[in-house]
Amino acid sequence: METIKSAVVTGASRGIGLAVSRMLLKRGMRVYGLGRSFSTELADCPAFIPIVCDLSHTARLEETVRQIRRETRISLLVNNAGAGYFGPHEELNPRKIHEMTAVNLEAPMILTQLFLRDLKAERGTIINISSVTALQTNTHGCAYGAAKAGLTSFSRSLFEEVRKYGVRVAVIHPDMTATDFYRNAAFRESDEADARLLPEEVAEAAAWILSQREGMGVTEMTVRPQRHVISRKAKKKTEGESYGTT
Numbered sequence: 001m002e003t004i005k006s007a008v009v010t011g012a013s014r015g016i017g018l019a020v021s022r023m024l025l026k027r028g029m030r031v032y033g034l035g036r037s038f039s040t041e042l043a044d045c046p047a048f049i050p051i052v053c054d055l056s057h058t059a060r061l062e063e064t065v066r067q068i069r070r071e072t073r074i075s076l077l078v079n080n081a082g083a084g085y086f087g088p089h090e091e092l093n094p095r096k097i098h099e100m101t102a103v104n105l106e107a108p109m110i111l112t113q114l115f116l117r118d119l120k121a122e123r124g125t126i127i128n129i130s131s132v133t134a135l136q137t138n139t140h141g142c143a144y145g146a147a148k149a150g151l152t153s154f155s156r157s158l159f160e161e162v163r164k165y166g167v168r169v170a171v172i173h174p175d176m177t178a179t180d181f182y183r184n185a186a187f188r189e190s191d192e193a194d195a196r197l198l199p200e201e202v203a204e205a206a207a208w209i210l211s212q213r214e215g216m217g218v219t220e221m222t223v224r225p226q227r228h229v230i231s232r233k234a235k236k237k238t239e240g241e242s243y244g245t246t
């Protein structure tokens, strides 16, 4: 088999996924990046292969995976793409709930299933980007938090299933990170350095997981800024109300 290792990174077009892709490219990997719209970022990097794909159309994922498997056998799958809509559950709609469930949970489970044979053959790694919301209750983020809790639960169980094949499974729980993730929310991350993470810092957490010796798996990692501060865009928080975040 080829000597250059290949990775699939979902949501590689921006934010944390772009930072993870850059980190992997620096480590000499070939990266198949999935997303709906790619800018010129990494356009001049031959080892980065952008694949336009809407992960909420889960029925089409098999064809995308076939396309990648015709070219390579991956040794790393990073399920990073995510969608978040926040607010009282009553104010969401079925389309948004479907999108969050499909992108945050269903697509990672389907991609894992479709790539698992290759990952076993490569004694590879799966890294799922979940969220601190998976570990807590999330007023105004019930559906997003439920999808992320599902992803964390999936990761924990999958590790138990595949550890005997040498496949490592890690789930990262980032707290608020400075990306464009909160464009649909009434709040965003703080601009203060000790109250938000940078996407490169989450990528560093992934790099640390990857750099551990074979035989030692880091199964979960939570990365948080020191202080909890959110910037509200419009609506004022009333007493006793807490915004589900990240």
Ligand SMILES: NC(=O)c1ccc[n+]([C@@H]2O[C@H](COP(=O)([O-])OP(=O)(O)OC[C@H]3O[C@@H](n4cnc5c(N)ncnc54)[C@H](OP(=O)(O)O)[C@@H]3O)[C@@H](O)[C@H]2O)c1
Residues within 6 Å of the ligand: 010, 011, 012, 013, 014, 015, 016, 017, 034, 035, 036, 037, 038, 053, 054, 055, 056, 080, 081, 082, 083, 084, 103, 129, 130, 131, 132, 173, 174, 175, 176, 177, 178, 179, 180, 181, 182, 189, 199, 246
């Ligand atoms: N930012 C935070 O505070 C934070 C905290 C905790 C966890 N997270 C998680 O971190 C991950 C990355 O988020 P981010 O902060 O980097 O946000 P972001 O800048 O909004 O990036 C989200 C990525 O997901 C992709 N994506 C979204 N919907 C997609 C779809 N239907 N099909 C294909 N790709 C899709 C986007 O690509 P396209 O738009 O090109 O499709 C983009 O590359 C997400 O899973 C998020 O839940 C973020």
